[in-house]
Amino acid sequence: MDEEILFSLLEKKNIKELRPILVAMNPADIAQFLSEVKEEELPLIFRLLPKDLAAETFVEMDSDMQEMLITGFSDRELKLIIDELFLDDTVDIIEEMPANVVRRILNQSDPATRTAINEILKYPEDSAGSIMTIEYVNLKKDMTVKEAFARIRATGVDKETIYTCYVTDENRYLLGMVTVKTMLLNDYETKIGDIMETNVIYIDTLTDKEEVANQFNKYNFLAMPVVDKECRLVGIITIDDALDVITEEATEDISKIAAVIPNDKPYLKTSIWRIWLSRAPWLLILMLSATVTGIIITKYESALAVSITLTACIPMLTGTGGNAGSQASATVIRGIALGEIEFSDIFKVIWKEIRVSVLLGITLAVACFGKLMAVDQLFRVENGYFIAAVICITMAVTVAIAKFVGAILPLIAKKCKLDPAVVASPFISTIVDALSLMVYCNIAIAILSPLGAM
C-alpha cells in the first residue's frame, strides 16, 4: 500500500512529498523500497535521507546495493555515512566489499576507527571477535547511578546498546555488569559497585559464533561481553547479532543437509551461475559415488535375475534407506548445532537408535510384506514367500544400517572438527545404498540359492 504511494510519487518526481514519507519510515523498509527502484534513481533517493537515517538504511541494504552507492559517493559523502555507522556494521560491510572499496572506506575512517576495524578483521571468520562491537558503555564501580546516567547521556548515542553496561577496572579487567533496568529500579545515589552483577557470563573472542548464538538462546541476555585470553573486556555482542547468526546458521544447515553449498544471498537475487556452482559439486560427487551401487548390481546380476520383483524393489529399499538415514542425521545434526548433543553422548545415541531401529524395522518389514502380497501378489509366484522374506529382512537391516550411519557420522565429523552437516548428510545415502544393496544380494543368495532358484 505504502509502497504504491511511494512509487507513484517517484514517477511524478514529486520529491517534496516523497521525502517526508520516506523520512518517517523505518530504515529496513526504506532499504526494501530502494531495492525495488531503478538503479539510476537509487543515489538520488538515498540523498534525500538525513545522515543518521541514511546510515541506518545503508546497513539494511544488500551488499550489491551498498557497493553501487559507495562507488557513486564522493569521499565526503562516504565519510559522513561511515562516521554514523556502528563499528560492527562497518566491519560487516567491509567483509563483503572488493579490495578497492575497502581501501576507500578505511581511508575515510578516522585513525581510531581504522585501528579498531583492523583489530576486528584479524579475528577468525565465524569467531565471536569477528561479530562483536567495541561500542559499549563502560562504567566504574564507584560511580553512582546518577553519574552512570550522566555518562550514558554523554556517550550513549554512539553505543550499540546502552541497556547493559559493563564495569571494568583500570586494566580493562571485567568486574561486573549492570543493566539500566537495575539502575532505574535503584536510588540515584546507589553505587554501581553495590548493584552490579559480579558473576558475569562472558564469551571468549575465539568462541564460534554458533556457540555464541546458543548462549544467547540459553541465557536470554540482551548483550554479552567478549573478553580476551587475559579476561579483559574487548567488546560486546548484542542479541540482534545473535538473531542474525541463528537465522544464517539455520539456513546454512538446511542448505548443507540438502547437499547445497551455502550461499548467503537470497535465492531470488542469486545469479544462475552461483546457483549452479552451489549445486553442481555435490550432485556430481553423489552421482559418481553411485558408481558403487551400480557395480554391486552388475556383480550380483544373477541373484537379481531370479525375479523382476527383486529389481523392482531396489528403489524402495534405497529410498527408504536414504529417508531413514536422513531422519537420524538431520536430528543429530540439529542437536549438535543447538549444543544438545555432544560427542560424549555417542553411546547414548547409538543405544537409542538401535532400539528405534528395531521398532522401525519391524514396522516397515510388516508393512512391506503386506505390500508385496497385496500389490505384487508374490503368493502366486514360485518361491514368492522366500522372495518376500529376502525383501523384508533387507528392509529391516537397511533401516538399522541407515539409522546407525546417519546418527554416528555427524558425531564423528564433529569430533574430527569437520562440519557435521556437510560431511554427514550427502554421504549417508550413498553409504547406506551401497551397504543395503550388498546385504540385499547376499540375503537373496543365502535364501534363494538353496532352493535352486539361481
Next chain:
Amino acid sequence: MDEEILFSLLEKKNIKELRPILVAMNPADIAQFLSEVKEEELPLIFRLLPKDLAAETFVEMDSDMQEMLITGFSDRELKLIIDELFLDDTVDIIEEMPANVVRRILNQSDPATRTAINEILKYPEDSAGSIMTIEYVNLKKDMTVKEAFARIRATGVDKETIYTCYVTDENRYLLGMVTVKTMLLNDYETKIGDIMETNVIYIDTLTDKEEVANQFNKYNFLAMPVVDKECRLVGIITIDDALDVITEEATEDISKIAAVIPNDKPYLKTSIWRIWLSRAPWLLILMLSATVTGIIITKYESALAVSITLTACIPMLTGTGGNAGSQASATVIRGIALGEIEFSDIFKVIWKEIRVSVLLGITLAVACFGKLMAVDQLFRVENGYFIAAVICITMAVTVAIAKFVGAILPLIAKKCKLDPAVVASPFISTIVDALSLMVYCNIAIAILSPLGAM
C-alpha cells in the same frame, strides 16, 4: 568444572556451602544442574533458592521437571512461584501441562492473572497473541521523562521489558513508542509526546509467529507491540521470544525436510516410542509410495533387460533426482520461511530453475558419459554408445524434472495454506523417482528398439 564442585557438595550433603554457590548462578545454569541431579533430590535443592531466583529457574526447566516439581509443591509454594512468573512464561508452562496441573495453577493465580491467562490461551496456537505478554510499560504522552522514569521505577520490576515503552490514549489506542535510550538521551523535563516515535510498526494478534520472528529479524527491535483488530494495544512480544521462535521453527523445518514429524523435546530426552512415532509414518508412506516405481520397473522389464548397465544405473538416476529435487525444495522452503519468496514469485522461480537445470543437466550428462565409458566401459559393449545416450539424456531430463517439481511444490503448498516443508520434501523424491523412471524406460525403448536390441 563448577558442576563437579556442586555435585561433590551435594554428595556430602553440604547444603551450607552449596546454597551460596547456587544462588550466585544464572537461572539457566541452575536449571541445567537440576536436570542432572537425582529425581528425589530435585525438590530439596529447588527449595534452597530464594523465590525470585526459584521462579526464574523454574521457567528454564523442561516441562517434565516442572510437572514433577508442581506435583510436589504445596499450594502456597505453587502460588509463590506463579506470582513471580511473567505472564507469557506462565502461559508457556500451562500449555505443556496436563489438565489437573493446569487447574491447580489457575486456582493459585490471582483473579486478574487468571483472566489474562485465559485471554491469551484463547488465541490460536502459533499466533502472535499466544506468545505475547501483557506486562509492558504503558506511558501517557503528556508525561515528562522524569515522570516516566518514576513510573518505570514504580512498576518496572514486574515488566517483561522496560526498555521499550508504549504510549496509548484512554481507549488503549496505540499512539507511539519510546525507548529508555531516547528518554535517557533527552532532558528530564522533555515531554514523552515530543520524543515518541509515532510511526510504530506493530503486529496483529493473529499474525503467525514465524512472521513475527521475521519482523524481528528485519527491524532489529527489542520488542514489538501487538494490537487487536481495532488497533488497541493488547500486549508485546520481546526479542528473546522471537529468538526462541526462530530456533524452534528452524528445527521444525529441518525435521520436516528430513521427513520427521517435529517434536519439541531434545533428542536425548525423547523416548524411543516418541521417536518411533515421529519417524514411522513418513517412512511408511514413502516406502509404500515407492510401489509406483516398482510397478514401472516391472512393466518395462524387457526394456531394462537390454543391458544390466541400464538396471545398474537406476540407483544413480533416482538418487541424483532425489538430490537435485531436495536442493531446489530446501532452498525454496527456506526462502518461504524467511519471507524472501512468495507465491507471486513462482514464475521467477520457474525461470531460474529452468536455466539452472540446463546448466546442471549438461554438467551431469557429460560427467555421466565419462563415467559410463571409463568405469562401465560401454564403448566395448554392443550398442554401448546408444545405451550411454539413454542414460545421459535421462540424467539431464531427471535433473530438470527434479528441479521443477522441487521448486514449485513448496510454493503450491504454501498457496494452499499447507506447510511447504511437510508437503513438499518427502513427496518430491517419490514423484521424481516415478517420473524419471518412466522417462528412462521410454527413452530406452525409443533409442534401443529401432536398433533391434529389444
